Structure formats: structure tokens, C-alpha cells
Amino acid sequence: MRRSTRLNATFAALADPTRRAILAHLASGEASVTDLARPFAISQPAISKHLRVLERAGLISRRRDAQRRPCRIEAKPLAEASVWLEGYRRFWESSFQRLDAVLEELTAQEKRGSSRRRKRKRP
Amino acid sequence: MAKLDLTARPGTQEIVLTRVFDAPRDTVFKAFTDSKLIARWWGGSLYQTTIDTMDARPGGTWRFVQKGRDGREHGFHGVYHDVTSPERLIYTFEYEGLPEPGHVLLETVRFEALPSRKTKLTDLTVFQSVADRDGMLAAGMEEGATASMDELARLVERG
Numbered sequence: 267m268r269r270s271t272r273l274n275a276t277f278a279a280l281a282d283p284t285r286r287a288i289l290a291h292l293a294s295g296e297a298s299v300t301d302l303a304r305p306f307a308i309s310q311p312a313i314s315k316h317l318r319v320l321e322r323a324g325l326i327s328r329r330r331d332a333q334r335r336p337c338r339i340e341a342k343p344l345a346e347a348s349v350w351l352e353g354y355r356r357f358w359e360s361s362f363q364r365l366d367a368v369l370e371e372l373t374a375q376e377k378r379g380s381s382r383r384r385k386r387k388r389p
Numbered sequence: 390m391a392k393l394d395l396t397a398r399p400g401t402q403e404i405v406l407t408r409v410f411d412a413p414r415d416t417v418f419k420a421f422t423d424s425k426l427i428a429r430w431w432g433g434s435l436y437q438t439t440i441d442t443m444d445a446r447p448g449g450t451w452r453f454v455q456k457g458r459d460g461r462e463h464g465f466h467g468v469y470h471d472v473t474s475p476e477r478l479i480y481t482f483e484y485e486g487l488p489e490p491g492h493v494l495l496e497t498v499r500f501e502a503l504p505s506r507k508t509k510l511t512d513l514t515v516f517q518s519v520a521d522r523d524g525m526l527a528a529g530m531e532e533g534a535t536a537s538m539d540e541l542a543r544l545v546e547r548g
Contacts, residue, residue, distance in 0.1 A: 351524070355393065355395045358393055364434065373416060
């Protein structure tokens with residue numbers, strides 16, 4: 267699958283709160299469909315539909331254990347989605363750290379300026 | 390050091406940044422709108438930024454150029470829509486290094502006074518599409534990066 271198609275599928279899959287909650291559950295380990303359905307007041311077929319969307323997007327994989335078909339999270343599609351955002355975050359983090367230094371200098375100058383003005387007012 | 394908070398909910402076209410600065414609002418606003426000051430912080434620590442043009446008034450244009458250590462130049466430009474000191478700055482932003490022009494974004498920066506002469510900055514950036522927001526056209530994406538479980542949990546639980 268082309269990267270852009272894969273990213274589209276990833277973000278479409280993540281656009282649903284139930285699917286995001288399923289992924290959050292799987293982040294701490296494998297789980298069966300029954301386990302995943304338990305917190306939600308929706309039917310098992312509805313959960314299975316969500317799992318199919320997640321599986322098609324490559325976000326989960328399901329083992330072939332005939333009875334339970336446990337689900338497992340797959341990190342790579344989410345990693346691709348977040349790499350660019352991490353770069354964006356680092357750009358702004360380092361910019362704002364430099365801004366901290368500029369602001370420190372400006373506020374020190376302002377304080378020196380105002381204390382000089384107070385001194386001049388004395389007769 | 391203050392923490393940068395970044396929110397980018399999956400399936401949306403926005404990124405919201407919030408950050409607290411240890412300086413009064415007027416001073417922070419000045420650092421965003423004075424060309425000599427902005428050159429000293431904009432663009433992070435890996436690049437050198439030169440100000441090609443900057444007219445921080447409604448309708449004024451801006452263009453910054455960053456030069457990396459490899460000598461390559463990256464241009465960014467836009468137009469100021471609203472410059473309301475000391476509370477609000479709205480401008481368009483386009484990165485000239487994308488494979489095609491037209492992927493403009495709209496940035497709204499709000500400056501809120503906090504007690505003890507501090508300022509809370511909120512930066513809302515709206516992209517033209519989810520794909521633009523997720524940097525699918527951006528140069529330099531690395532294949533095969535792996536996410537830590539923490540990063541994963543943050544991304545899914547944010548929503």
C-alpha cells in the first residue's frame with residue numbers, strides 16, 4: 267500500500283472514539299473480542315466491524331487461534347503518522363526555548379529601564 | 390522550563406499549541422512582531438533565520454528564509470490578517486519547499502495575561518486538509534520509525 271493511502275486509512279480508522287478506545291486497551295496487551303466489547307454498550311457484531319476497519323488499516327493484527335482470535339496492536343502505522351508531528355513539535359519546542367532567552371533579556375532591560383526612571387525622579 | 394503542549398486530534402485539520410512564557414504579554418507580543426527580535430528565536434536551534442520581509446500590520450507580507458548547516462535554504466511566507474497588540478495575531482503561512490504550491494495554512498496566535506507577569510500563548514493552526522495537517526507532502530519523513538508505547542498511548546487517548 268502506498269504510504270499516503272496507508273496514512274489515510276490510519277487516520278480514518280482513528281477518527282472514531284470507539285476504535286481509539288480499542289487501541290488504548292490493546293496498548294497494554296493482547297485481548298479477545300469479548301474482552302474488547304465488554305466496556306461498550308454495543309453488540310459484538312458492531313465491535314467486529316470496528317476491528318475489521320482497524321485490521322484493514324494495519325493497526326491491529328489477529329492471531330489465527332480459532333476459538334478466540336486474539337487481537338494485537340501494530341505500532342508501525344501510528345508511528346508513521348506521528349513522525350511528522352514530532353518534527354513539528356521539536357521545531358516549536360526549540361523555537362520557544364530560544365524565545366525564553368530573548369524574553370529574559372527583554373524583561374531584564376525593562377526592569378533596569380524602570381528603576382533608572384525611578385532614580386531620576388528624586389530631587 | 391515550561392512545557393509545550395501540542396494537540397493534533399486524529400482525523401482533524403488542526404494543531405493547537407499552548408505554552409506559558411515568563412514575561413508580560415506586551416513583551417511576548419513584541420517578540421512576535423519585531424523583525425529584529427523574531428530572527429533571534431523563530432525556526433528552532435538547527436537553522437539560521439533571516440528576515441526577507443516583515444510588515445506586521447493587517448495586509449502586510451512576511452517572508453523568512455532558513456539556512457541549514459548543509460547550506461540549503463527554506464523559504465516561508467504569508468500575509469498578516471490581524472495584528473491586535475497585545476492579544477491576537479492572525480496570518481497565513483506557506484512553506485515554499487513543498488512539491489506543489491497552494492498548501493497554505495491559517496495561524497491564529499492568542500496571548501493571554503496570567504498572574505505574576507506571565508503570558509499564556511495559544512497557537513491554533515488550521516490546514517487545508519487532514520493530509521496537509523499530517524505532513525504527507527512534507528519533505529524528509531523517515532520510513533520505519535518506531536513509536537514508543539507512551540507515544541502510542543498519548544496519540545490514541547488524546548481524542
